[in-house]
């Protein structure tokens with residue numbers, strides 16, 4: 001099976017082109033676990049399958065390193081767009097990619113080498129109704145700057161779904177203790193029935209933040225695009241930041257904007273192809 005390793009802001013996945021490869025006989029949850037393993041496999045935050053779609057240029061199917069499937073991946077969808085364009089699956093600079101039942105519009109920036117350098121994605125409207133995020137922290141309404149105790153620590157949390165669930169926490173310092181210590185406990189807290197991705201965010205100014213992420217199913221990653229979009233929304237709702245922010249993640253920067261008129265979030269960032277290989281297992 002041929003595969004391609006790509007990353008967006010250091011959030012790295014193994015990509016398989018299912019226009020060319022037939023994965024029908026494979027258990028893809030097991031494949032995601034073994035191929036993602038940093039010692040026994042290729043090493044990645046997860047596995048992304050680039051599949052044909054009836055309603056878009058391609059369909060993204062995204063699996064975390066533990067084999068669980070997610071509805072959406074912001075850094076992944078930029079890489080899928082780069083793959084689709086650079087490998088000639090679709091040759092236009094405006095693409096439509098399906099993920100988790102929704103179709104996203106993407107706009108490509110082409111570099112001097114004729115390949116995709118950066119991608120802007122319409123990430124859609126955030127979902128804030130607690131039961132839809134989902135979270136049982138409240139019965140109905142939104143969870144914005146809500147004081148919640150995790151493992152004896154009181155934190156102010158905002159819950160946002162960008163197709164997948166996020167818990168955003170603004171902190172003075174995104175320490176290892178919070179990200180690696182509390183992150184996994186929040187991920188699996190029963191008040192988040194589908195588990196949750198957790199973002200710890202330092203505010204630098206009204207237009208600039210620094211984010212560390214503990215991802216559902218993958219642990220700490222170097223960036224999270226849906227998470228960065230959720231942070232943009234949470235920053236506005238809590239009054240911490242403006243509608244447009246520059247977000248510094250461990251592996252690179254993303255620019256996010258929550259449009260006041262449309263209510264939709266736009267995300268811009270890079271996409272990089274690292275290498276291709278053949279998986280023999």
Ligand SMILES: N[C@H](CCC[C@H](N)C(=O)O)C(=O)O
Pocket residue numbers: 011064069070071072073074075076164165197215216217218221223224225226227
């Ligand atoms: N890194 C991804 C999100 C993966 C989310 C996944 N961990 C989940 O279970 O929802 C991103 O760039 O948006």
